[in-house]
Amino acid sequence: xxxxxxxxxxxxxxxxxxxxxxxxxxxxxxxxxxxxxxxxxxxxxxxxxxxxxxxxxxxxxxxxxxxxxxxxxxxxxxxxxxxxxxxxxxxxxxxxxxxxxxxxxxxxxxxxxxxxxxxxxxxxxxxxxxxxxxxxxxxxxxxxxxxxxxxxxxxxxxxxxxxxxxxxxxxxxxxxxxxxxxxxxxxxxxxxxxxxxxxxxxxxxxxxxxxxxxxxxxxxxxxxxxxxxxxxxxxxxxxxxxxxxxxxxxxxxxxxxxxxxxxxxxxxxxxxxxxxxxxxxxxxxxxxxxxxxxxxxxxxxxxxxxxxxxxxxxxxxxxxxxxxxxxxxxxxxxxxxxxxxxxxxxxxxxxxxxxxxxxxxxxxxxxxxxxxxxxxxxxxxxxxxxxxxxxxxxxxxxxxxxxxxxxxxxxxxxxxxxxxxxxxxxxxxxxxxxxxxxxxxxxxxxxxxxxxxxxxxxxxxxxxxxxxxxxxxxxxxxxxxxxxxxxxxxxxxxxxxxxxxxxxxxxxxxxxxxxxxxxxxxxxxxxxxxxxxxxxxxxxxxxxxxxxxxxxxxxxxxxxxxxxxxxxxxxxxxxxxxxxxxxxxxxxxxxxxxxxx
Ligand SMILES: NC(=O)C1=CN([C@@H]2O[C@H](COP(=O)(O)OP(=O)(O)OC[C@H]3O[C@@H](n4cnc5c(N)ncnc54)[C@H](OP(=O)(O)O)[C@@H]3O)[C@@H](O)[C@H]2O)C=CC1
Ligand SMILES: O=C1O[C@H](COP(=O)(O)O)[C@@H](O)[C@H](O)[C@H]1O
Numbered sequence: 075x076x077x078x079x080x081x082x083x084x085x086x087x088x089x090x091x092x093x094x095x096x097x098x099x100x101x102x103x104x105x106x107x108x109x110x111x112x113x114x115x116x117x118x119x120x121x122x123x124x125x126x127x128x129x130x131x132x133x134x135x136x137x138x139x140x141x142x143x144x145x146x147x148x149x150x151x152x153x154x155x156x157x158x159x160x161x162x163x164x165x166x167x168x169x170x171x172x173x174x175x176x177x178x179x180x181x182x183x184x185x186x187x188x189x190x191x192x193x194x195x196x197x198x199x200x201x202x203x204x205x206x207x208x209x210x211x212x213x214x215x216x217x218x219x220x221x222x223x224x225x226x227x228x229x230x231x232x233x234x235x236x237x238x239x240x241x242x243x244x245x246x247x248x249x250x251x252x253x254x255x256x257x258x259x260x261x262x263x264x265x266x267x268x269x270x271x272x273x274x275x276x277x278x279x280x281x282x283x284x285x286x287x288x289x290x291x292x293x294x295x296x297x298x299x300x301x302x303x304x305x306x307x308x309x310x311x312x313x314x315x316x317x318x319x320x321x322x323x324x325x326x327x328x329x330x331x332x333x334x335x336x337x338x339x340x341x342x343x344x345x346x347x348x349x350x351x352x353x354x355x356x357x358x359x360x361x362x363x364x365x366x367x368x369x370x371x372x373x374x375x376x377x378x379x380x381x382x383x384x385x386x387x388x389x390x391x392x393x394x395x396x397x398x399x400x401x402x403x404x405x406x407x408x409x410x411x412x413x414x415x416x417x418x419x420x421x422x423x424x425x426x427x428x429x430x431x432x433x434x435x436x437x438x439x440x441x442x443x444x445x446x447x448x449x450x451x452x453x454x455x456x457x458x459x460x461x462x463x464x465x466x467x468x469x470x471x472x473x474x475x476x477x478x479x480x481x482x483x484x485x486x487x488x489x490x491x492x493x494x495x496x497x498x499x500x501x502x503x504x505x506x507x508x509x510x511x512x513x514x515x516x517x518x519x520x521x522x523x524x525x526x527x528x529x530x531x532x533x534x535x536x537x538x539x540x541x542x543x544x545x546x547x548x549x550x551x552x553x554x555x556x557x558x559x560x561x562x563x564x565x566x567x568x569x570x571x572x573x574x575x576x577x578x579x580x581x582x583x584x585x586x587x588x589x590x591x592x593x594x595x596x597x598x599x600x601x602x603x604x605x606x607x608x609x610x611x612x613x614x615x616x617x618x619x620x621x622x623x624x625x626x627x628x629x630x631x632x633x634x635x636x637x638x639x640x641x642x643x644x645x646x647x648x649x650x651x652x653x654x655x656x657x658x659x660x661x662x663x664x665x666x667x668x669x670x671x
Pocket of ligand 1: 193224
């Protein structure tokens with residue numbers, strides 16, 4: 075069998091180049107998505123006509139070797155020329171069909187994506203638009219069907235009308251967009267049903283089968299529903315609507331519990347119906363472009379990694395800010411608060427990627443192993459190291475902005491934090507003593523998410539007198555701005571041009587909008603595509619989740635039990651001043667409070 079890496083009609087790629095393959099995930103033409111492939115692994119499925127299996131091919135130095143094949147004696151796979159794989163004959167055992175992997179013959183397989191909770195906010199806002207974007211980019215398999223499932227009564231046409239209102243075209247690619255939208259909508263269907271009804275899921279199964287039309291059926295369920303009904307839906311989907319001959323995967327949305335105990339209970343309930351490798355716990359921050367880029371920055375540039383330790387880094391800050399309140403989601407939010415909503419997952423996940431050791435490879439398990447190690451090296455957060463706040467009403471320019479407790483779904487006496495700042499520590503050799511500060515808040519004066527790395531001062535700096543005495547202001551700072559206006563910039567001291575010798579701080583600035591003329595895909599696009607491809611790297615493994623909860627559960631319990639009153643801050647302000655006192659205790663100044671941002 076010779077499989078080519080050449081252009082695919084779905085996701086066209088430039089002609090394969092083995093060096094580039096090593097950098098990117100690369101798929102064979104028969105796979106769904108050559109364009110954005112990033113791993114060196116390619117998995118093909120055994121076909122019924124006896125052609126070879128390649129379960130995992132590692133491409134190195136112009137040759138590819140099989141990591142896992144049906145027979146230990148399988149020889150190397152050679153690249154005959156750019157993009158052509160020559161696979162030695164393999165006689166696989168008859169029962170070796172590996173349904174977890176891709177089918178060489180794409181015409182024989184199909185992917186059905188069921189959005190459970192299709193009538194909801196997340197489905198409308200993120201999931202359907204992301205699926206359309208994937209379709210538009212040619213990244214969905216040739217045979218795919220999308221089903222919406224929820225209790226609301228809706229026809230296929232009504233679902234299409236609802237979905238059509240949320241679809242947008244890429245700014246940089248408007249060609250045929252209307253036509254593509256119509257084609258996409260024709261592939262969307264709806265089935266009304268209860269989340270705990272086996273019967274309703276059996277009806278869904280029947281409809282899915284009609285669309286699958288005898289092909290190998292791969293099924294992805296996206297649970298876009300409130301957490302109290304996760305298990306009902308998983309139970310019914312797994313017992314009544316699992317694929318009989320392909321893979322079945324379930325994307326689970328956060329929150330994954332409220333604390334260690336409830337999270338463990340959720341995991342064990344999920345595992346009654348699913349294997350761990352069927353569960354895709356989504357943290358959409360891991361799908362953000364600059365979060366993905368964090369490892370690239372660290373591990374593919376010589377200049378950062380040697381500085382990436384307590385020796386050169388003074389502190390690291392993870393900052394999340396929204397300039398709007400909990401509008402519309404107060405009911406959900408009040409049961410969770412900002413620590414559970416943002417810190418325990420989004421910010422902690424970024425921290426883990428930031429601080430982990432170099433993984434053995436880019437394989438999901440190698441990366442997740444390293445993340446778990448960092449999380450397990452961290453000190454559980456102490457109450458002393460946390461500041462909480464809640465926004466109050468504020469009138470500005472004649473406009474009255476509401477207090478958190480003005481939301482009708484929030485109890486008037488709620489103490490739920492809408493803001494929190496925290497100091498965390500990693501007790502390992504690399505990070506001993508370095509404060510990792512987090513700050514997250516709603517209804518602040520701006521919206522953004524960023525990582526700030528503040529470096530130590532230059533010892534015995536010859537130029538100290540020329541830059542002033544404020545050491546904090548003259549040290550280097552690396553900023554990774556996740557959103558908006560994605561950018562990576564490094565603050566350096568620089569000579570102000572002229573005959574004198576005066577220094578100022580300037581930025582070496584990689585602003586994505588100036589550097590790349592491509593629109594950045596939404597995080598949900600990347601994550602949905604990964605789930606379809608079976609790539610788990612950006613999803614949370616259960617041991618990561620356990621470790622993450624262990625860090626926050628004690629303090630969350632204490633906050634609840636002691637009924638700690640949050641510091642009130644005006645809607646649209648910078649948040650509680652307490653966060654500055656907390657930072658100052660560790661000799662840190664928040665980087666987002668300077669004039670530059
Ligand atoms: N919205 C967002 O921005 C984000 C959401 N999430 C998570 O994604 C999931 C979905 O969020 P979102 O779309 O906002 O949720 P919604 O509250 O909009 O609920 C989704 C759908 O679930 C059904 N539903 C709602 N409440 C109940 C209930 N008590 N019992 C049974 N069914 C119910 C409704 O459909 P019907 O009545 O038709 O059955 C609803 O349309 C949640 O787990 C949420 O935490 C995560 C990150 C961001
Ligand atoms: O998970 C959540 O994230 C959103 C913020 O996501 P972003 O991609 O828009 O930055 C937040 O508003 C929400 O409260 C939280 O549940």
